Amino acid sequence: MTVVETVLSLPSDRQQQTGLEVLALHIRAFGPVIRDLCGPGARGVGIDLSFEERRERAAKAKLVLQNMVPRLNSLARSSETLGVRAGELAAQLAQL
Numbered sequence: 584m585t586v587v588e589t590v591l592s593l594p595s596d597r598q599q600q601t602g603l604e605v606l607a608l609h610i611r612a613f614g615p616v617i618r619d620l621c622g623p624g625a626r627g628v629g630i631d632l633s634f635e636e637r638r639e640r641a642a643k644a645k646l647v648l649q650n651m652v653p654r655l656n657s658l659a660r661s662s663e664t665l666g667v668r669a670g671e672l673a674a675q676l677a678q679l
Contacts (some may be wrong), residue, residue, distance in 0.1 A: 591654055596664055601669050603658075606651065610675050617641045617648075617679050645679050652676050 587609075590602035620641035625669040655673035
């Protein structure tokens with residue numbers, strides 16, 4: 584994710600928009616998996632030898648994504664053109 588964070592901190596609106604699009608793709612692709620594995624009712628069914636490993640990876644991914652919320656909130660306040668999208672993504676990350 585550090586590449587996405589770098590792109591979001593670049594000065595051009597187009598570059599920041601690309602960073603937001605990539606972040607949206609990550610949330611859309613991995614958000615449900617992270618919610619399922621990190622949720623309160625998440626358990627392996629039967630014998631699942633890799634469940635704990637998947638859960639740890641999901642927790643790390645969740646932490647990295649949620650650490651981007653302050654940057655998104657800053658972008659939402661400072662950019663008229665990208666502010667709405669950044670705010671939406673920050674809200675989605677807060678729900679993970």
